[in-house]
């Protein structure tokens with residue numbers, strides 16, 4: 006019998022919240038989620054608020070993630086942040102390959118193939134984002150896109166480490182649009198991703214957590230989180246208010 010996967014609800018704040026805003030948010034969030042059990046909670050603030058959020062969440066059930074990371078230890082990479090800089094301040098992990106980073110900042114599968122193992126080597130939990138565009142879905146290319154991203158981005162992760170990766174399935178047409186994938190679409194894609202991981206390691210496929218992301222809100226979270234291959238959510242817009250984020254955490258709790 007496999008260990009049950011503990012759901013993870015992660016809030017991707019994107020370029021929102023100053024340090025003062027972040028402190029106000031966490032002050033409102035912690036009492037709302039203090040009694041929830043059987044769920045892991047993550048927040049992904051902008052780099053400048055990471056230290057403050059690590060300090061403010063110490064001793065709580067909230068983990069702090071960055072939104073991106075370089076793979077190198079150091080070097081001439083203006084504007085980038087290295088893995089050791091995140092671990093130095095006790096950051097728990099990082100989002101990698103978010104569609105906005107892929108589209109707007111040129112984050113490639115080639116770079117991700119180095120970033121995912123670099124995060125794991127430093128003890129950081131990567132949340133690797135994958136997903137198709139609207140055109141790719143309409144053309145029937147969803148599985149091809151997911152296969153290409155999963156195979157390339159995880160290509161250098163050793164089999165015994167694969168189960169530590171968190172994968173977020175985020176159909177690009179559902180991000181920030183208010184359009185959510187139907188439960189059938191979300192389950193089908195997440196099951197497909199798990200099967201792809203299973204081609205490398207069946208044990209990893211059973212332990213890898215697959216999140217759904219794309220317009221997750223308090224009123225649709227429970228239905229999505231109940232699906233067999235969905236182990237949590239990566240939440241954008243609805244993670245900016247403590248009340249709505251706590252409601253989504255509650256939907257995942259035991």
Ligand code: PGA
Nearest residue numbers: 180181219220240241242
């Ligand atoms: P959204 O964003 O919840 O606002 O759609 C999700 C994401 O980009 O991770």
